Amino acid sequence: QVQLVESGGGLVQAGGSLRLSCASSGRTFSSYTMGWFRQAPGKEREFVAAISWSRGSTYYADSAKGRFTISRTSAENTVYLQMNSLKPEDTAVYYCAAKYLGNLYSTQNYAYWGQGTQVTVSS
Secondary structure, eight states: OOEEEEEOOEEEETTOOEEEEEEEESSOOTTSEEEEEEEOTTSOOEEEEEEETTTOOEEEOTTTTTTEEEEEEGGGTEEEEEEOSOOGGGOEEEEEEEESSSOTTOGGGEEEEOOOEEEEEEO
16 A cells, blocks of 8 residues: 655744655655645645756755755655745745656646645744
8 A cells, every 4th residue: 555654743843944854665666756745725736856866866846945944764755845044935835746657747647645734833
């Protein structure tokens, strides 16, 4: 059974940092792209960052560039999202996802999803 399990969310003040983790199990994701998405109340789920598991190529939304860093450790089958200089507008549920084909910016192309972890940034 394929599982993606996020952790690391919480409450932080503006300007603070959090590191989200996504532990994967149940299959090999070496040919997949792993993505982080977020969804704020009343808004659509949006792309945050992605990483090619095999090459390590990274991609970021404009809102994440310069503040967030996505990385992965093959040995632990884990993807991370280091978030620095957090802003209140970063408040959302953050989801980890995995895709094999298609545009990496679209939620529709991701076959596997985690349950999400809440990130709340206070002003």
